[in-house]
Amino acid sequence: EVQLVESGGGLVQPGGSLKLSCAASGFTFSGSAMHWVRQASGKGLEWVGRIRSKANSYATAYAASVKGRFTISRDDSKNTAYLQMNSLKTEDTAVYYCTRHQYYYDSSGYYDAFDIWGQGTMVTVSS
């Protein structure tokens, strides 16, 4: 079964750190770019960042709101992606999802979308 399972969420004080994990199964994880997306309660989805595959030099990119505080990494031997969150702020409180970046090709060209999502893990930043 193709799936992503996040873990590591919890309650942390402002200024603290937390590391989320995203375990993949059922597909070739090593060849996939992986993204993190978050959703605050009652709000829309916000892209957090991504890590590309080894073939693309494990390149990372981040949203401006988390750049310099969050780090995405991966361990292809464990089929797992990680989101290290430092200097957490109350506004980082959200459900965090990992998702696979998939490419589609047809006669008009190529497109891409997030086709597999984990169930999400809740991060609460509060004193």
Place this chain on the structure above:
Amino acid sequence: DIQMTQSPSSLSASVGDRVTITCRASQSISSYLNWYQQKPGKAPKLLIYGASSLQSGVPSRFSGSGSGTDFTLTISSLQPEDFATYCCQQSYTTGTFGQGTKVEIK
């Protein structure tokens, strides 16, 4: 940054109704537009990619159209399981999402 604006933010409809949701990009994104469905407490589910291509396993009552800056998601005949929030996402650059449209039971 590319901004995505959806309308309406919510709508009420009945089973069997035709429902249309629009998404507008702040600049041209060609056809790099995806649609997701999200139910309460669940992860988003990909419905449409490339503005009009149906993801495998998604019912054919869902369709997408548009290019450039204006896009539409249409549900041809609303079913009970379709009551959810729908969200667009541009993949022209790293993916900005729209704020969502909640489809409620009338």
